[in-house]
Amino acid sequence: xxxxxxxxxxxxxxxxxxxxxxxxxxxxxxxxxxxxxxxxxxxxxxxxxxxxxxxxxxxxxxxxxxxxxxxxxxxxxxxxxxxxxxxxxxxxxxxxxxxxxxxxxxxxxxxxxxxxxxxxxxxxxxxxxxxxxxxxxxxxxxxxxxxxxxxxxxxxxxxxxxxxxxxxxxxxxxxxxxxxxxxxxxxxxxxxxxxxxxxxxxxxxxxxxxxxxxxxxxxx
Amino acid sequence: xxxxxxxxxxxxxxxxxxxxxxxxxxxxxxxxxxxxxxxxxxxxxxxxxxxxxxxxxxxxxxxxxxxxxxxxxxxxxxxxxxxxxxxxxxxxxxxxxxxxxxxxxxxxxxxxxxxxxxxxxxxxxxxxxxxxxxxxxxxxxxxxxxxxxxxxxxxxxxxxxxxxxxxxxxxxxxxxxxxxxxxxxxxxxxxxxxxxxxxxxxxxxxxxxxxxxxxxxxxxxxxxxxxxxxxxxxxxxxxxxxx
Numbered sequence: 001x002x003x004x005x006x007x008x009x010x011x012x013x014x015x016x017x018x019x020x021x022x023x024x025x026x027x028x029x030x031x032x033x034x035x036x037x038x039x040x041x042x043x044x045x046x047x048x049x050x051x052x053x054x055x056x057x058x059x060x061x062x063x064x065x066x067x068x069x070x071x072x073x074x075x076x077x078x079x080x081x082x083x084x085x086x087x088x089x090x091x092x093x094x095x096x097x098x099x100x101x102x103x104x105x106x107x108x109x110x111x112x113x114x115x116x117x118x119x120x121x122x123x124x125x126x127x128x129x130x131x132x133x134x135x136x137x138x139x140x141x142x143x144x145x146x147x148x149x150x151x152x153x154x155x156x157x158x159x160x161x162x163x164x165x166x167x168x169x170x171x172x173x174x175x176x177x178x179x180x181x182x183x184x185x186x187x188x189x190x191x192x193x194x195x196x197x198x199x200x201x202x203x204x205x206x207x208x209x210x211x212x213x214x215x216x217x218x219x220x
Numbered sequence: 221x222x223x224x225x226x227x228x229x230x231x232x233x234x235x236x237x238x239x240x241x242x243x244x245x246x247x248x249x250x251x252x253x254x255x256x257x258x259x260x261x262x263x264x265x266x267x268x269x270x271x272x273x274x275x276x277x278x279x280x281x282x283x284x285x286x287x288x289x290x291x292x293x294x295x296x297x298x299x300x301x302x303x304x305x306x307x308x309x310x311x312x313x314x315x316x317x318x319x320x321x322x323x324x325x326x327x328x329x330x331x332x333x334x335x336x337x338x339x340x341x342x343x344x345x346x347x348x349x350x351x352x353x354x355x356x357x358x359x360x361x362x363x364x365x366x367x368x369x370x371x372x373x374x375x376x377x378x379x380x381x382x383x384x385x386x387x388x389x390x391x392x393x394x395x396x397x398x399x400x401x402x403x404x405x406x407x408x409x410x411x412x413x414x415x416x417x418x419x420x421x422x423x424x425x426x427x428x429x430x431x432x433x434x435x436x437x438x439x440x441x442x443x444x445x446x447x448x449x450x451x452x453x454x455x456x457x458x459x460x461x462x463x
Contacts, residue, residue: 145370152363153353159346163367166343167374170381198381209373213366216286 001084004092009099011069018065019103022058026108029054030115041118048180051112052135052172055105056165059139062100064160066093066147080218090144090214097147098140105132117183124182131182134199135175141203142167145210148217174198221292222428229422236415240408248408257321260314262408266416267311268337272375274304274420275344279372282365291463294361297368298460299427301347303420308341336382343371351458361460435462 012018033050034040042050070076079089109132113121121128143164150160178195244262251258281297284290315334320326329335350367354360439462 145366149350149363149367152359153350154355155349155353159350159353162346163343163350166339166346167370169339170378173381173384194384198384202377202381205373205377206370209370213286213369216362216366219362 001088001092001095004079004089005095005099008092008096012100018062019100022061022100022104023107025061026054026058026104027111027115029057030112034116039116042116043118044184045176045180047117047183048176050116051109051179051183052176054112055101055108056139056168056172058104058108059097059101059143060161060164062097062104063143063147063164064150064157066097066144067151071151076218086215086218087211089218090148090210093147094140094144094210097143098136101136101139102132105136119183119185121183128179128182130196131175131178131199134196134203135171137203138171138199138206139168141206141210142171145206145214148214152217170198170202174202222425222432226422226425226429229418229425233415233419233422236411236418240412240415243408243411248405249402254322257318260318260321262412264311264314264318265409266413267307267314268333269413270416270420271304271307271311272337272340273417274300274307274424275340275375276372278304278368282368282372285361285365286369291361291460294365295428295431295460295463296424297365298351298458299424299431301344301368302459303423303427305341305344305347307416307420308337308344311337312341332379332383336379339378339382340371340375343374347371348458357461431459432463438462 030050033042033054037046037050039046070079079086109121109128146160146164146167149163150156153159174195178192178199181192240262244259248259248262250256278297278301281293281300285293285297315337316326319328319331319334327334347364347367351360351364354363
């Protein structure tokens with residue numbers, strides 16, 4: 001598992017294929033939102049909505065590419081030949097996706113704060129981090145599963161977004177609701193516990209589920 | 221193998237559906253503030269409940285397929301989801317009509333049940349494109365089973381999330397306290413629900429039988445065509461092609 005993670009991170013460091021593209025996409029989307037909404041700054045629930053929709057669309061870009069190298073260059077076959085548990089590939093890929101998302105957010109959230117966000121998000125940073133980690137976990141788990149489903153098809157660029165977006169709606173609901181009180185002027189940093197609970201439940205259910213069914217996607 | 225009991229099921233569903241409509245029009249009282257329009261409820265709610273159960277059943281057959289590798293479970297799962305999708309379209313349309321009549325809008329966002337139902341529908345609408353995009357039958361069946369299980373687990377989680385997010389305006393039909401329906405309405409509703417459920421099973425079995433018959437026919441044609449090359453392969457389809 002560690003080997004797969006290291007391989008993917010190395011490939012990404014050497015080629016710089018995914019993370020810069022996801023980041024550029026996020027920044028362009030912020031600019032797009034500025035013109036589409038015709039606002040100099042956003043705050044509260046609008047800011048949370050813009051942020052999460054942008055991050056999810058950027059994540060979909062990464063999900064589409066997640067298994068492409070394995071499929072096209074025989075990584076799946078190599079993995080099936082190796083004497084390891086197949087779910088290790090799932091855990092490794094989810095970890096990689098999580099790292100990529102975290103890397104994108106590391107740059108995209110400051111960009112969001114500078115470009116579009118009215119109030120400063122830094123006061124409520126710890127709470128924001130909690131929400132980001134929980135939501136990224138969910139995106140990583142569901143994204144890995146959908147990416148593995150999509151890579152089996154001829155039309156993965158079409159199938160992955162239409163599958164991933166409805167599946168992530170509960171995630172958007174919970175993440176956006178949890179984030180919106182953090183993005184107002186003078187945020188006291190109170191998150192409603194139930195949203196974190198929904199995020200945690202989502203991560204848990206889909207984590208277990210993906211763990212259970214992932215094997216069958218690799219059989220050939 | 222799928223045709224057993226089809227005759228009695230057909231009779232039962234005709235009797236129940238006709239009985240349910242008779243009860244709806246001649247027995248159940250008009251709603252005090254919505255009047256006659258409220259009767260669409262006896263169609264809308266059973267459609268929605270049966271469609272959701274059908275989706276979850278598709279997931280259960282998906283699990284069975286992955287466990288046993290028996291292709292007939294894949295066919296069962298496919299047909300259950302297929303028919304549920306059709307019922308779901310019906311539920312969305314009747315729900316929209318009811319919303320227009322009782323709240324004045326075709327679509328109401330602060331309406332958790334309607335919204336979660338739409339999300340579930342959007343997700344399952346990807347099922348056929350997903351199957352269609354995979355050519356290898358074995359891989360198609362496995363991928364579809366994984367999808368059906370994931371989506372089946374998604375149904376309750378999605379309802380939870382959307383319900384937390386919105387206010388509570390949808391009438392709770394099957395709450396723990398039994399709702400606030402008078403006895404005649406509840407009887408009518410239960411008969412309608414039973415009718416819809418039996419109709420679903422009947423349609424499901426018909427479709428299974430028909431799919432199986434056409435598979436056999438195709439196999440026979442292929443065998444006959446062995447000598448002269450006149451055999452034409454079947455057109456591409458999202459449905460399972462062989463057992």
